[in-house]
Amino acid sequence: MSSEPRWEAAQVAIRQGLATSALRLGVENPEAWIEVMEPTEEGHGDLTSNAAFRLTKTLKQSPATIARRLIDHWPELPMIERVEVAGPGFINFWLDTHWLADVLPQAVAEADAYGCRQSRGERVLIEFVSANPTGPLVVVNGRAAALGDSLARILQANGYAVDREFYVNDAGQQLAKLGQAMAIRLRELAGEPLPDPWPEGVYPGAYVRDLAEQYRELTPDWAEHALHPERREALGAFCAERLRRQQEQELERFGVHFDRWFSERALREAGAPERMVAELEARGVLYRQDGAVWFRSEQFGDQKDYVVVKSDGEFTYVVPDAAYHTHKFERGYDIIIDLLGPDHHGYKRRMQAMMKALGLFGERLEIQIIQLVRLLRGGQVVRMSKRGGDFVTLAELIEEVGVDPARWFFLERSADTPMDFDLDLAQMKTQDNPVYYVQYAGARIHSVLRGYRGLAAKDPENVDPAEYREPLEQALIRDVARFPAVLRRAGEQRAPQVIVRYLSEIAGHFHAFYRQHRILEEQPSVRRARIELIRAVLVVIGQGMGAIGVSVPERM
RNA sequence: GCGCCCGUAGCUCAGCGGAUAGAGCGCUUGACUACGAAUCAAGAGGUCGCAGGUUCAAGUCCUGCCGGGCGCACCA
Numbered sequence: 237m238s239s240e241p242r243w244e245a246a247q248v249a250i251r252q253g254l255a256t257s258a259l260r261l262g263v264e265n266p267e268a269w270i271e272v273m274e275p276t277e278e279g280h281g282d283l284t285s286n287a288a289f290r291l292t293k294t295l296k297q298s299p300a301t302i303a304r305r306l307i308d309h310w311p312e313l314p315m316i317e318r319v320e321v322a323g324p325g326f327i328n329f330w331l332d333t334h335w336l337a338d339v340l341p342q343a344v345a346e347a348d349a350y351g352c353r354q355s356r357g358e359r360v361l362i363e364f365v366s367a368n369p370t371g372p373l374v375v376v377n378g379r380a381a382a383l384g385d386s387l388a389r390i391l392q393a394n395g396y397a398v399d400r401e402f403y404v405n406d407a408g409q410q411l412a413k414l415g416q417a418m419a420i421r422l423r424e425l426a427g428e429p430l431p432d433p434w435p436e437g438v439y440p441g442a443y444v445r446d447l448a449e450q451y452r453e454l455t456p457d458w459a460e461h462a463l464h465p466e467r468r469e470a471l472g473a474f475c476a477e478r479l480r481r482q483q484e485q486e487l488e489r490f491g492v493h494f495d496r497w498f499s500e501r502a503l504r505e506a507g508a509p510e511r512m513v514a515e516l517e518a519r520g521v522l523y524r525q526d527g528a529v530w531f532r533s534e535q536f537g538d539q540k541d542y543v544v545v546k547s548d549g550e551f552t553y554v555v556p557d558a559a560y561h562t563h564k565f566e567r568g569y570d571i572i573i574d575l576l577g578p579d580h581h582g583y584k585r586r587m588q589a590m591m592k593a594l595g596l597f598g599e600r601l602e603i604q605i606i607q608l609v610r611l612l613r614g615g616q617v618v619r620m621s622k623r624g625g626d627f628v629t630l631a632e633l634i635e636e637v638g639v640d641p642a643r644w645f646f647l648e649r650s651a652d653t654p655m656d657f658d659l660d661l662a663q664m665k666t667q668d669n670p671v672y673y674v675q676y677a678g679a680r681i682h683s684v685l686r687g688y689r690g691l692a693a694k695d696p697e698n699v700d701p702a703e704y705r706e707p708l709e710q711a712l713i714r715d716v717a718r719f720p721a722v723l724r725r726a727g728e729q730r731a732p733q734v735i736v737r738y739l740s741e742i743a744g745h746f747h748a749f750y751r752q753h754r755i756l757e758e759q760p761s762v763r764r765a766r767i768e769l770i771r772a773v774l775v776v777i778g779q780g781m782g783a784i785g786v787s788v789p790e791r792m
Numbered sequence: 793g794c795g796c797c798c799g800u801a802g803c804u805c806a807g808c809g810g811a812u813a814g815a816g817c818g819c820u821u822g823a824c825u826a827c828g829a830a831u832c833a834a835g836a837g838g839u840c841g842c843a844g845g846u847u848c849a850a851g852u853c854c855u856g857c858c859g860g861g862c863g864c865a866c867c868a
Contacts, residue, residue: 323811546866581863751832
């Protein structure tokens with residue numbers, strides 16, 4: 237249950253005020269022209285509008301003149317302290333600090349509901365990570381995990397019911413290769429030499445040997461199994477299940493919990509791919525050529541047609557994938573989000589084309605590509621390749637830099653930008669990591685609140701907003717008031733980094749305030765007001781950090 | 793060759809068509825007998841890859857180049 241966010245209320249009131257003025261000046265349908273936003277620069281008010289510029293054509297006057305006329309009969313509103321025309325015609329609004337200060341007790345009272353919105357009855361499905369169960373998770377999976385989980389948290393705070401789902405590719409070719417690798421490792425355990433050369437496409441990673449050892453413990457006639465090609469799939473399935481569980485543990489350790497692990501094998505066993513092909517056939521979007529079955533992808537906006545059933549009768553991977561996506565739609569989600577890895581560029585159009593061919597709504601399916609993560613060590617790019625068996629795992633990354641900094645680092649950058657992750661920097665210079673900057677602000681507030689316990693009885697019960705005189709106090713009040721709007725924007729733009737930026741900002745204001753002003757050593761009335769302020773700041777830091785899955789320790 | 797993403801301070805990156813383009817790191821100079829110096833204050837540092845176009849207004853939108861990354865299989 238959350239009350240009216242003051243910042244947004246002010247925005248709405250200003251828009252209405254400007255619309256009323258514009259109407260009086262003879263503008264038809266003024267709402268369409270009026271925009272109220274946060275200025276990029278300090279000194280340009282709390283909220284600003286460019287309405288005058290946009291009305292020059294209609295009113296045939298200079299923006300400065302229009303701006304003056306728009307605020308000519310500006311009504312007295314308790315929330316607005318000052319209105320001014322600035323520059324070539326901007327209208328800047330300063331909100332009344334005392335009016336805004338009401339958000340402080342509100343934030344403190346609402347605590348972990350502050351900034352959140354009531355349920356809107358819409359369901360969201362986010363599929364992310366979905367790494368193949370053929371090895372440990374790697375660094376880019378960590379980026380996907382951090383982004384998907386944070387997005388889920390942000391959307392939940394915005395009133396959506398969100399499910400996190402992991403699609404497990406526990407079928408098909410990769411499983412066979414995994415089984416083959418397993419057979420090789422079992423024979424190695426039996427004392428046979430490793431094949432030379434190593435077979436093409438078979439995972440050479442040493443982790444398969446660990447799995448082989450586990451298999452030996454559990455299976456009396458393990459040596460037999462290594463020799464029978466028809467056992468390969470079962471061996472692969474054994475590995476896949478083990479590796480999937482290992483991935484799940486690593487993700488839990490990273491603070492990411494999936495609501496559902498959706499099995500491709502189950503989908504196949506239920507005959508979904510066959511039904512998918514039949515459905516496409518019935519819609520007349522398939523044709524036969526060179527012994528294979530092709531999908532008319534070009535008709536639906538893709539670059540070229542592609543094969544759905546190979547000449548050997550096997551499905552290509554898009555068929556079960558399309559069946560899976562259809563299944564998502566059938567489950568009734570209002571928004572379906574896929575976060576895909578950087579090796580799925582071509583896949584996006586392909587899946588959208590197929591959904592279009594099936595008559596499913598394209599807008600409800602959002603596909604976001606997460607770009608590459610390059611690791612730097614000693615100033616050199618660390619080359620990673622799963623097939624080459626040479627990679628840095630997510631577990632190793634967490635070991636080196638810790639969960640909180642790793643998450644922060646991933647979320648700091650927008651998903652569609654390839655990023656460099658400098659391991660040396662993250663490891664050696666942890667004190668420079670911005671995540672500690674925000675956590676330190678939280679720890680300082682906790683420390684002050686501990687010190688306040690013995691003093692609280694001497695202070696007045698109620699806060700007098702007139703005590704907020706310092707610019708930094710007022711900046712913090714604005715930060716607290718702005719938070720619901722920030723959370724909302726992060727959700728609309730599907731951009732956790734909006735929260736990250738905000739947190740750095742409010743922490744900066746807090747540290748400056750803390751160095752410059754005393755809290756506990758002030759007069760009771762001032763002290764009471766400042767305690768209320770920092771309690772609210774702590775709530776907001778907690779809410780923001782919660783939205784990106786980073787902790788706020790009481791001591792550090 | 794085609795498609796997607798990216799070129800902004802020495803480095804890593806922000807920047808919902810709006811005002812004098814920002815932050816962190818690094819560099820220079822200052823601040824603890826004071827609630828936690830993992831902090832704060834001040835300074836230096838830019839032809840926003842290049843060229844056109846749209847607009848009252850372009851780092852942001854459009855077109856073409858240049859540079860980098862990643863994709864373009866009867867692989868997943």
